[in-house]
Amino acid sequence: MNKKKFEVRIAPDECKGCERCVIACPRNVLKLGTALNKLGFPYAVRTGQECIGCGGCFLTCPEPGAITVVQIESE
Amino acid sequence: MEKEKILYGRSNGFFPSFERRPGPIKTNMHYCPGCGHGILHKLIAEAIDDFGIKDKTIIIAPVGCAVFSYYYFDCFGISAPHGRAPAVATGLARANPENLVISYQGDGDLASIGFNHILQAANRGENLAVFFVNNAIYGMTGGQMAPTTLPGQKTQTSPLGRSVTSEGYPLKVSETVAALDAPVYVERCALSTVQNIRKARHAIRKALTNSIERKGFSLVELLSGCPVNLKMNARDMNEFLDNQMSRYFPLGVYKDTADSRDPISRPTGIYEPQAVRELLYPVRVADGVSESFRNPSRIFQSERRIKLCGSGGQGVLSLGYMLATMGKLRNFNVSWLPSYGPEMRGGTANCSVVLSRDSIGSPLVSKECNLLIALNGPSLEKYLPTLKRNGILLYDESNGSCPDEVLDRVIYTLPASDLAKQLGDLKYANSVLLGAVAVMMCDLFLDEEDKADFDRVFEEAIMDCFHEKEHVVKNNIKAFYIGKANARRIRN
Ligand code: SF4
Ligand code: SF4
Numbered sequence: 001m002n003k004k005k006f007e008v009r010i011a012p013d014e015c016k017g018c019e020r021c022v023i024a025c026p027r028n029v030l031k032l033g034t035a036l037n038k039l040g041f042p043y044a045v046r047t048g049q050e051c052i053g054c055g056g057c058f059l060t061c062p063e064p065g066a067i068t069v070v071q072i073e074s075e
Numbered sequence: 076m077e078k079e080k081i082l083y084g085r086s087n088g089f090f091p092s093f094e095r096r097p098g099p100i101k102t103n104m105h106y107c108p109g110c111g112h113g114i115l116h117k118l119i120a121e122a123i124d125d126f127g128i129k130d131k132t133i134i135i136a137p138v139g140c141a142v143f144s145y146y147y148f149d150c151f152g153i154s155a156p157h158g159r160a161p162a163v164a165t166g167l168a169r170a171n172p173e174n175l176v177i178s179y180q181g182d183g184d185l186a187s188i189g190f191n192h193i194l195q196a197a198n199r200g201e202n203l204a205v206f207f208v209n210n211a212i213y214g215m216t217g218g219q220m221a222p223t224t225l226p227g228q229k230t231q232t233s234p235l236g237r238s239v240t241s242e243g244y245p246l247k248v249s250e251t252v253a254a255l256d257a258p259v260y261v262e263r264c265a266l267s268t269v270q271n272i273r274k275a276r277h278a279i280r281k282a283l284t285n286s287i288e289r290k291g292f293s294l295v296e297l298l299s300g301c302p303v304n305l306k307m308n309a310r311d312m313n314e315f316l317d318n319q320m321s322r323y324f325p326l327g328v329y330k331d332t333a334d335s336r337d338p339i340s341r342p343t344g345i346y347e348p349q350a351v352r353e354l355l356y357p358v359r360v361a362d363g364v365s366e367s368f369r370n371p372s373r374i375f376q377s378e379r380r381i382k383l384c385g386s387g388g389q390g391v392l393s394l395g396y397m398l399a400t401m402g403k404l405r406n407f408n409v410s411w412l413p414s415y416g417p418e419m420r421g422g423t424a425n426c427s428v429v430l431s432r433d434s435i436g437s438p439l440v441s442k443e444c445n446l447l448i449a450l451n452g453p454s455l456e457k458y459l460p461t462l463k464r465n466g467i468l469l470y471d472e473s474n475g476s477c478p479d480e481v482l483d484r485v486i487y488t489l490p491a492s493d494l495a496k497q498l499g500d501l502k503y504a505n506s507v508l509l510g511a512v513a514v515m516m517c518d519l520f521l522d523e524e525d526k527a528d529f530d531r532v533f534e535e536a537i538m539d540c541f542h543e544k545e546h547v548v549k550n551n552i553k554a555f556y557i558g559k560a561n562a563r564r565i566r567n
């Protein structure tokens with residue numbers, strides 16, 4: 001049987017730490033980390049909650065490549 | 076086994092790497108953290124990629140924070156002077172109807188300095204998609220009051236809050252544009268919550284679809300965050316957009332008539348130089364002289380300043396224009412400066428013409444003129460002091476012969492108005508006078524071989540000025556030769 005799961009991935013150096021994704025996510029999948037990226041911003045990291053692949057974080061993020069949401073299908 | 080599929084990721088509507096952006100950072104955009112421009116850029120990039128229109132889309136960058144948008148979008152980009160994006164967009168859209176033109180503008184650009192431009196473009200129903208970023212502030216310059224700043228909102232230039240009694244009310248752009256007949260689609264959205272961003276995404280795609288279908292003018296206003304200048308975090312920013320801004324600028328569709336409109340078709344322009352020439356000059360212009368033509372005569376070594384005067388309606392301005400045209404056709408730098416204003420209403424009319432081999436400083440001839448052409452007594456009296464001591468006077472003696480006090484000058488004269496009347500219309504007087512100019516030049520300045528060329532150049536100038544009608548050209552050329560035959564010099 002096919003099993004689908006979703007995963008959000010953050011590219012640390014493309015994030016500016018604005019927190020828009022954090023407040024947009026309906027499942028609290030994201031939070032702002034404490035480490036700084038090479039631009040000097042804290043960046044979003046995953047909390048461990050399960051992502052539902054809604055894409056809200058991607059839509060609200062102002063950065064072109066900071067967020068990628070993938071669907072992983074396993075057989 | 077696991078299979079991965081990207082649901083949401085970096086759009087191919089952006090360049091893979093922002094090579095146009097100076098400095099080492101080639102993956103991020105230059106906007107501040109949380110800025111609405113980035114959200115909108117992503118929606119546009121996604122749409123132009125999805126619709127397969129990257130190769131024909133032109134995005135016009137405004138003056139404002141988005142001035143560098145051409146760093147990012149993988150399509151054509153051009154920057155326009157402040158507020159002029161709709162004018163540039165109009166030119167692009169009309170000249171290249173196969174292209175899709177996006178005018179991307181902020182509130183300072185669109186609603187302040189360029190407000191008339193956007194209204195006129197909207198009113199003409201240009202085939203454009205306008206994305207209007209309304210963040211209630213001047214972002215790039217550091218947070219000054221914008222036309223869309225809310226009542227009471229504090230900015231650098233409204234430290235006590237915008238007062239509607241002194242600064243007026245925020246401009247409601249969507250409402251204003253929707254009130255016009257031509258636009259097909261106007262919607263206001265907010266780049267705030269995910270739900271609202273999805274609506275904005277839909278609106279942007281709809282506006283672009285209208286453009287693709289050539290339905291005309293679409294405008295999407297986007298309430299957008301400028302968290303840096305408003306000193307707000309993401310949560311407060313969304314709250315500001317959804318509660319405070321949307322209260323003044325209600326979200327929603329203000330107009331949508333795209334379905335009932337036929338695609339616009341406009342006459343296509345003509346861009347073939349030869350075809351343009353034939354349209355403009357139905358009478359064949361003599362082939363003219365080579366580009367490098369330089370008349371070696373002495374008269375043309377230095378700048379020649381000509382003053383023409385008469386009463387309004389005598390054709391003073393067009394005579395000046397013909398002289399300037401003549402110079403232009405022989406590779407001079409020329410200027411033609413008509414005088415406008417109350418003096419033109421029934422009083423004396425005048426214009427200044429300068430011919431020069433060098434660049435022209437002032438186009439106004441108010442002293443030291445080389446040639447004064449006076450069509451009546453009062454204007455002669457007024458402008459005689461501007462004539463150089465050894466300058467030449469050309470006088471229309473139809474209304475009386477030359478006054479005695481000027482008889483010490485070099486004078487050419489003829490009854491130009493009378494001759495024109497005999498030809499059937501007073502308006503030929505200026506071509507008659509042109510004939511007198513030719514006589515004067517032949518007498519005083521031109522060498523043999525130049526003389527024939529100068530007849531031709533006068534004929535060409537007449538054709539150039541009266542190109543629209545063949546018989547008008549013919550009559551004016553006839554008038555020119557009659558002037559040539561009748562002009563005489565009355566003093567040595
Ligand atoms: S895709 Fe949806 S659930 Fe997953 S992290 Fe983004 S906002 Fe949260
Ligand atoms: S919205 Fe984008 S830029 Fe902002 S914190 Fe999240 S990932 Fe970073």
Ligand code: SF4
Nearest residue numbers: 106107110140214301
């Ligand atoms: S100043 Fe405001 S509008 Fe400009 S980039 Fe920064 S947040 Fe965006």
